[in-house]
Amino acid sequence: MRILFILILGAFLPILTTAQDHEPHLIPKPNKITYGEGIFEIPYDIPVFATETFIGVSNLLSEYPGLNHLPVEVVKKIGKKHQRGIRLFPAESMDKIEPNDYKLQIDESGILIKANSSEAMVSGLYTLIQLGMLQEQSSRLPQLTIQDSPRFTYRGLHLDVSRHFMPMSFLKKYIDIMALYKFNYFHWHITDGAGWRLAINKYPALTQKAAWRTHTQWKDWWNNGRQYVEPGTPNASGGYYTQDQARELVAYAATKGITIIPEIEMPGHSEEVLAVYPELSCAGKPYAQGEFCIGNQETFTFLKNVLDEVIDIFPSHYIHIGGDEADKKHWKTCPKCQALKTEKGLKSEDELQSFAIQQMDEYLQSKGRKLIGWDEILEGGLTKGATVMSWRGEEGGIKAASMGHDVIMTPGGYLYFDSYQTDPRTQPEAIGGYLPLDKVYSYNPVPAKLEKDKAKHILGAQANLWTEYMPTHQHVEYMAFPRALALAEINWTNQENRSWLDFKKRLQSHYKLLQQLDVNYYRPSFNVVSQVTFQHDKLSNTVSxxxxxxxxxxxxxxxxxxxxxxxxxxxxxxxLTTTATIKAASFLDSAQVSPVETIRLDIHKAIGKKVHYNSPWEGYPAQKELTLTNGTYGGLSYHDQQWQGFTRNLDVYVDFERREEIKSVGMRFMQIPGPGVYFPGEMRVLVSDNGKNYREVGVIVNHESVQDPILKFRTFEVILEKPQMARYVKVIATNPMRGYLFTDEVIIY
Known part of the structure; x- marks a missing residue:
C-alpha cells in the first residue's frame, strides 16, 4: 500500500487545479462533503495506524488500488506520532459523529477515518477505496472531508440460486461489488422448487437428489416434467453448497460488513423437498404438490431440524422462511389439515398458513433469531416479532408498518431486477415487466401513504434477482448492474440529496470501474426512447x-x-397538432448507432368520446373509462397505467352522440407470452345508428405465433371499403388463449 504524501513543497509541485475539478463521482452520494484545496500523493513510507477496535477491518485497505503491502500498526493510545499517515481511529465526543456516522478526512496530515463502530468504519473504508478507484491515478487524491451515514439500516441485494446454481467464486465477487457500494445484507435464496442448494446432515437426500434436475435451463425443466435426478446421471444438472462452503461465504461476507440471510422456503415452493419426502405432503406421493402438509406434525419436525442446522451455519439475526404463493387447495381436502383447523379453531386456510408461520416464528425466537417472510405472511395474522418483505407493491409494507411490524420494501414494480431494463424486443428473454434504471432510481422506500410516525418501521429496501431466465453468473451481472447502483443510492443517500441527473452524470465514471472489476454490466443503450404527452384541450402531442x-x-x-x-x-x-409519424435515431458523427424509433401520433375522431363496456376490464384498470379514448398510447410495460387488461373477450363500443363518417377503426394490442399476454384471436368491428342493431364492417384474424417469447405490438385495423355513417362503433376482440388482452386506444378515423 502506498502512503499519503504531504505536499509541503508547493514551489516544486504547484497546485494547478481546484477542488471542484476533482469532485468525486461517488456512488452512493455522501450526505455531506466539503472540499479542500490541492491534491495529495501517496508514496510508500508513511505508516498506517488502527486502534484495536478497528484492526479487524483494517485489512480492507488492501483493496485500495496499489495499496496492498503496508503493515498496520496497532495503536493502544493515540499520541503525537499518530498525527500523520493513514489512521483508523474511534470518534471522540468533540467530533460530533453520530453512532452510524463515519468521517473521512484527507488533508495535509494524511487520511483520517473516524467512526463509532466497525460497521461505520467499513463504510468509511469503502468510500476511500471507491475514491481511489475513480481517480485517473489512484495515488493522487483530492483534499476533502466527508461526514456521512446511511439513510436506512437495511440495504439489501437478493440472489436466487435455486433456479440456476451459481458457483462460489461468483458469490464472492457479488459480495465484493455489494460491499463497494455499501450494501450490508445479502439475501441468499437457497431453496425452492427448482433445487435444494444447502447440505443438511440430517436429511442428506435433499442434496443427493433434490439438488439435481433433468434440464440445465429452468424453462426447459419447467416445461418438460419437472423431474429431479440422482447426481451422476447423464442429464443431471444442478449443484449444492456444503456447510463448510456456506460458513466460508458467511465469514467472507462478514469481513466486508455484509450479513448473509438464508431463505428456506415454507410452506410453499417446496416441490423439491416433497419429491424426496412425499410423506410430508397432503397427497403422500411425489410430484403432486408444492406445499407442506400443515396438519402433519412431522412437517414441523422436519422444518425445525433443518432450521437447527441453518442457524448453526448462519449467525444472522434474521432467518427468511419465504411464506409466499402457497396454493392452499390441497389443505382444503386434506383430513390432517382439516382436523388441525378444527382443533385450533381456525376459520380459513389463510389462518392455517398463519398457524404454521407462527409455529416457525416462535421456534426461531426461542433460538434468539427473528423471522422474515414475504408479505403473504400477513394473511391470517402475524406474530409480534416478525419482519415483512413487501413485494406485491407497497400495500403489504404499509399494512405491516401500520401494525407495528418492521418492513423491508422490495416492490416488484421498482426492485425486481428480473424485469427487462430496456426495450424487451432487444434483450435476452426475461420473466416480463419493464424496469429501466431511471425508474429504479425514482423509488422512495417510505410510502407517501404511510403515517409519519410509522416510517420508523421501514428498515430499508432490497432488490431481488430471481434467476428463471438467468442461467449464468454473467447474465446475473447483466441484470443486476448498474441497477443495483441506483438502489445503493436509494438506501444510503437522504432523499433530499438525490438527483437523477446528478446520479446519471456520476454513473459514467462507474462504467469504467465496473469494466475494471470484470462485471458484465448492461451497457447504456443508444436506442431512442420517446415520451408523448397528449394535451386534450389543444388536441396536440408533445414528444420528448x-x-x-x-x-x-x-x-x-x-x-x-x-x-x-x-x-x-x-x-x-x-x-404537433396533426396526425403524424415521427422517426428518430441516434448518431455518432454521421454513423447511425441505433434502430429507427417510430412514434405514431393519432389525433383521431374518438378522442374524448365515451366508451361503454359490455365486458369489463379485470386487474388492470389503467385510466378506467377514459383509457381507450384519451389520445395516449401505452409504453413498453402493461404496468404503465395506459394498458387496460381483459381476461375475457373484449367487447366495447364508442358513442359519438351523433352520426359520424367512419373510414377506419383500429386497436393496438400487446403480446408477451411469458406472463400470459396475447394478441386476440380476431377483432371484429361493427357499427350502428341506434345502439341496438349492429352491422359488421370488417374482421381481422390473427395468425401470429404464440410461441415467440419476444414482446410485440400490433395495431389491428379495419379499413372500410367505403366510408359509412354511424353513431356507435363496437369492437369485439376474442381471447382464445384465456390469458390477458392488453389494449390502449380505440383509433377511429
Missing amino acids: LTSEQLHPNIFYTTDGSTPNSHSTPYTNPIE
Whole structure:
C-alpha cells in the first residue's frame, strides 16, 4: 500500500487545479462533503495506524488500488506520532459523529477515518477505496472531508440460486461489488422448487437428489416434467453448497460488513423437498404438490431440524422462511389439515398458513433469531416479532408498518431486477415487466401513504434477482448492474440529496470501474426512447426524445421518412397538432448507432368520446373509462397505467352522440407470452345508428405465433371499403388463449 504524501513543497509541485475539478463521482452520494484545496500523493513510507477496535477491518485497505503491502500498526493510545499517515481511529465526543456516522478526512496530515463502530468504519473504508478507484491515478487524491451515514439500516441485494446454481467464486465477487457500494445484507435464496442448494446432515437426500434436475435451463425443466435426478446421471444438472462452503461465504461476507440471510422456503415452493419426502405432503406421493402438509406434525419436525442446522451455519439475526404463493387447495381436502383447523379453531386456510408461520416464528425466537417472510405472511395474522418483505407493491409494507411490524420494501414494480431494463424486443428473454434504471432510481422506500410516525418501521429496501431466465453468473451481472447502483443510492443517500441527473452524470465514471472489476454490466443503450404527452384541450402531442446516453445525439423526421445525420437535430420537445409519424435515431458523427424509433401520433375522431363496456376490464384498470379514448398510447410495460387488461373477450363500443363518417377503426394490442399476454384471436368491428342493431364492417384474424417469447405490438385495423355513417362503433376482440388482452386506444378515423 502506498502512503499519503504531504505536499509541503508547493514551489516544486504547484497546485494547478481546484477542488471542484476533482469532485468525486461517488456512488452512493455522501450526505455531506466539503472540499479542500490541492491534491495529495501517496508514496510508500508513511505508516498506517488502527486502534484495536478497528484492526479487524483494517485489512480492507488492501483493496485500495496499489495499496496492498503496508503493515498496520496497532495503536493502544493515540499520541503525537499518530498525527500523520493513514489512521483508523474511534470518534471522540468533540467530533460530533453520530453512532452510524463515519468521517473521512484527507488533508495535509494524511487520511483520517473516524467512526463509532466497525460497521461505520467499513463504510468509511469503502468510500476511500471507491475514491481511489475513480481517480485517473489512484495515488493522487483530492483534499476533502466527508461526514456521512446511511439513510436506512437495511440495504439489501437478493440472489436466487435455486433456479440456476451459481458457483462460489461468483458469490464472492457479488459480495465484493455489494460491499463497494455499501450494501450490508445479502439475501441468499437457497431453496425452492427448482433445487435444494444447502447440505443438511440430517436429511442428506435433499442434496443427493433434490439438488439435481433433468434440464440445465429452468424453462426447459419447467416445461418438460419437472423431474429431479440422482447426481451422476447423464442429464443431471444442478449443484449444492456444503456447510463448510456456506460458513466460508458467511465469514467472507462478514469481513466486508455484509450479513448473509438464508431463505428456506415454507410452506410453499417446496416441490423439491416433497419429491424426496412425499410423506410430508397432503397427497403422500411425489410430484403432486408444492406445499407442506400443515396438519402433519412431522412437517414441523422436519422444518425445525433443518432450521437447527441453518442457524448453526448462519449467525444472522434474521432467518427468511419465504411464506409466499402457497396454493392452499390441497389443505382444503386434506383430513390432517382439516382436523388441525378444527382443533385450533381456525376459520380459513389463510389462518392455517398463519398457524404454521407462527409455529416457525416462535421456534426461531426461542433460538434468539427473528423471522422474515414475504408479505403473504400477513394473511391470517402475524406474530409480534416478525419482519415483512413487501413485494406485491407497497400495500403489504404499509399494512405491516401500520401494525407495528418492521418492513423491508422490495416492490416488484421498482426492485425486481428480473424485469427487462430496456426495450424487451432487444434483450435476452426475461420473466416480463419493464424496469429501466431511471425508474429504479425514482423509488422512495417510505410510502407517501404511510403515517409519519410509522416510517420508523421501514428498515430499508432490497432488490431481488430471481434467476428463471438467468442461467449464468454473467447474465446475473447483466441484470443486476448498474441497477443495483441506483438502489445503493436509494438506501444510503437522504432523499433530499438525490438527483437523477446528478446520479446519471456520476454513473459514467462507474462504467469504467465496473469494466475494471470484470462485471458484465448492461451497457447504456443508444436506442431512442420517446415520451408523448397528449394535451386534450389543444388536441396536440408533445414528444420528448432521449436515450440512455448522458448526451444523446438524435436526429428525427416528422414526415415518416428515415432520418439521417442531415435530418433535424433534436434539441427541444416537438409539438404537433396533426396526425403524424415521427422517426428518430441516434448518431455518432454521421454513423447511425441505433434502430429507427417510430412514434405514431393519432389525433383521431374518438378522442374524448365515451366508451361503454359490455365486458369489463379485470386487474388492470389503467385510466378506467377514459383509457381507450384519451389520445395516449401505452409504453413498453402493461404496468404503465395506459394498458387496460381483459381476461375475457373484449367487447366495447364508442358513442359519438351523433352520426359520424367512419373510414377506419383500429386497436393496438400487446403480446408477451411469458406472463400470459396475447394478441386476440380476431377483432371484429361493427357499427350502428341506434345502439341496438349492429352491422359488421370488417374482421381481422390473427395468425401470429404464440410461441415467440419476444414482446410485440400490433395495431389491428379495419379499413372500410367505403366510408359509412354511424353513431356507435363496437369492437369485439376474442381471447382464445384465456390469458390477458392488453389494449390502449380505440383509433377511429
